[in-house]
Amino acid sequence: MDDTAFDPAALPEAANEDRTALVGAGTGGIARAAELLRAGRVVAFPTETVYGLGADATDDRAVAAIFEAKGRPRFNPLIVHVAETAAAEAFAVPDDRAHRLAETLWPGPLTLVLPRRADAPVSLLVSAGLDTVAIRVPAHPVAQALLRAVGRPVAAPSANRSGEVSPTTAQHVLESLGGRIPLILAGGKAEVGLESTVVDLTGPRPLLLRPGAVTRETLADLLGEPVDAAAGDPERPTAPGQLTSHYAPRARVRLAARDAAPDEALLTFGPDLRKGPRVENLSEAGDLVEAAANLFAALRRLDRPDVAAIAVVPIPDEDLGAAINDRLRRAAAPRPEQPGTT
Numbered sequence: 001m002d003d004t005a006f007d008p009a010a011l012p013e014a015a016n017e018d019r020t021a022l023v024g025a026g027t028g029g030i031a032r033a034a035e036l037l038r039a040g041r042v043v044a045f046p047t048e049t050v051y052g053l054g055a056d057a058t059d060d061r062a063v064a065a066i067f068e069a070k071g072r073p074r075f076n077p078l079i080v081h082v083a084e085t086a087a088a089e090a091f092a093v094p095d096d097r098a099h100r101l102a103e104t105l106w107p108g109p110l111t112l113v114l115p116r117r118a119d120a121p122v123s124l125l126v127s128a129g130l131d132t133v134a135i136r137v138p139a140h141p142v143a144q145a146l147l148r149a150v151g152r153p154v155a156a157p158s159a160n161r162s163g164e165v166s167p168t169t170a171q172h173v174l175e176s177l178g179g180r181i182p183l184i185l186a187g188g189k190a191e192v193g194l195e196s197t198v199v200d201l202t203g204p205r206p207l208l209l210r211p212g213a214v215t216r217e218t219l220a221d222l223l224g225e226p227v228d229a230a231a232g233d234p235e236r237p238t239a240p241g242q243l244t245s246h247y248a249p250r251a252r253v254r255l256a257a258r259d260a261a262p263d264e265a266l267l268t269f270g271p272d273l274r275k276g277p278r279v280e281n282l283s284e285a286g287d288l289v290e291a292a293a294n295l296f297a298a299l300r301r302l303d304r305p306d307v308a309a310i311a312v313v314p315i316p317d318e319d320l321g322a323a324i325n326d327r328l329r330r331a332a333a334p335r336p337e338q339p340g341t342t
Helices: 027-038 060-068 096-105 141-150 170-177 218-222 290-304 321-333
Strands: 021-024 041-044 050-058 079-081 110-115 132-136 183-186 199-202 207-210 250-256 264-268 279-281 311-314
Touching: 021 027, 021 250, 027 041, 027 050, 027 141, 041 141, 041 170, 050 060, 050 141, 096 110, 141 207, 170 183, 170 290, 199 321, 207 279, 250 321, 279 321
Parallel strands: 021 183, 041 183, 079 132, 110 199, 250 311, 264 279, 264 311
Antiparallel strands: 041 050, 110 132, 199 207
């Protein structure tokens, strides 16, 4: 099912807990999802970036269930989602820089890494043993309604198996986590299509931990100072999305390609006239915003049994292109279970 333009009344509801229920984001769906979250269960829900797999951030067992459902390493931190900026101050210590960014960019696709309060009520699993916490106020109306209905902070990474291509529709979530989680709250296609920008404000200089729709240039303009790009340690990430191999389809990803071999698919960009069942153009108009929104869905469509690799043409490494290329580099990185792949 493609839920780009979805009809909540047309979505099936599974009564059997052994199955994953796919429900529309009407009042009943929101209430059902909130009830599950308050009961310590995990629920997939839409945000403007990608679909998230949420759990009550104050409940250790609920947060642990996220890691179990995704097969996610427990040293990888999670982002805590709240409905409004004021709610974040119960478990984080914002400074003037954080207030400046929050006033301008929240709700929106920006995550702030801040010092964690010593008495923070959120699970220590959320921070993966660090003395920091990552926080976001999502803009998606369904995410906002769900957070307000739950009345608690919700920890949520992307709603897919760890390391795989992130989901931008409810159907993507069902394909990855169907049978592993009780409920998916459907809310159409994610508008941004890439995970949030993550900036670390715990030190004297702001650090960009993960590029996203909020660009490094935008952050620097708002803060009035340069924003450094953090190298990061994939063995001990300080934010989501820093593992070397991430966002990966089953097929290999080959970057800086001009053409595709007979057994390869082609992911292209701009006024490229090549067509076919193994060709996806992220944006014929060369629009990086459109390309970002289409990236993960295009990778999923090209990841077919008859495709040995996905050849990717160069994408401009500017503005939102920096975030697109970050995801593509991680998708192309050697995977631990497949040493030597590129």
